Amino acid sequence: MLHILKDIRVTEFKQGATIYEEGDAADGSLFFILAGRVNVLKMQDGKSRQIDNLGEGQFFGEIGILIDYPRTATVLAASSTVRLARITRQSFLAEASHNMKFALKMIGITIQRMARVELKLQKVQTGFTADIENHPLKDIVVENRRHNIAIAEKLHSLRSMLYPRDKKVYNEGEKDSKELFLVLRGEIRLSHTFNNGEVSFYNLYAGDFFGMTTLTGLERRPYSAIVAADHTSICSFDKALFSRVLQSDPDIVYNIFRTIVTYSTILDEAIRKKDPAQTTQSVSDEALIEPEL
Known part of the structure; x- marks a missing residue:
């Protein structure tokens, strides 16, 4: 997906790096995984427990693009290198205005995730x-x-x-x-x-x-x-x-x-x-x- 993005900033993390922590203030963004994998952890009964492992083509932190809501989990880089596209409302709209492939990809992934919840x-x-x-x-x-x-x-x-x-x-x-x-x-x-x-x-x-x-x-x-x-x-x-x-x-x-x-x-x-x-x-x-x- 990297080659089709023009208006979205890409960042890179090394294995073990913290992308954000549970309770951090949201910064109006979500993250799309371009390469690598991340672990998602949440505090339960006083202990940090892994609740998910996400890879290329998936995204996380989507509540942050909606409201100023504290991050609900901690996300760590799980592979040697993780490349992420940081997407805000503004960059989503800017990219979608000339790149419908990106927009439809985001909708498709979101519907698939919704079905998993249901x-x-x-x-x-x-x-x-x-x-x-x-x-x-x-x-x-x-x-x-x-x-x-x-x-x-x-x-x-x-x-x-x-x-x-x-x-x-x-x-x-x-x-x-x-x-x-x-x-x-x-x-x-x-x-x-x-x-x-x-x-x-x-x-x-x-x-x-x-x-x-x-x-x-x-x-x-x-x-x-x-x-x-x-x-x-x-x-x-x-x-x-x-x-x-x-x-x-x-x-x-x-x-x-x-x-x-x-x-x-x-x-x-x-x-x-x-x-x-x-x-x-x-x-x-x-x-x-x-x-x-």
């Missing part, structure tokens, strides 16, 4: 509901929704569908229809069958996307999507339309990237809070493909 639901025993209202990213969620609704308003060819309360858009385990969705009005509840029954784990409102795992090659839906308000309206995208939307404007790419990162972060934190073992248990992404958009 698949963790299969390992959680007891139901939970993500607390969006009290989350530090709440204001970002609201802003994302506003921008996403504006996307729909620009696409006059989109067909909206009206659903009654309690109607299921799709069921958990249902064969994937190769569509993803955007809520235009009303409310959608995402639910999963835990050991204690079906529980709504995330609530969506106008401007929220769902069903994006369709782009990663999964054959079955990992959760149900249920209409939770009268006169709820949604629209659907297939892969081709979604790709055209992304390529129409760098600001749209950035906002959808931010939307996916925000949702994945809130859901992953809720899962780890309910089941701390999920901090160190990795989910196999063998069946997940990075979307080619």
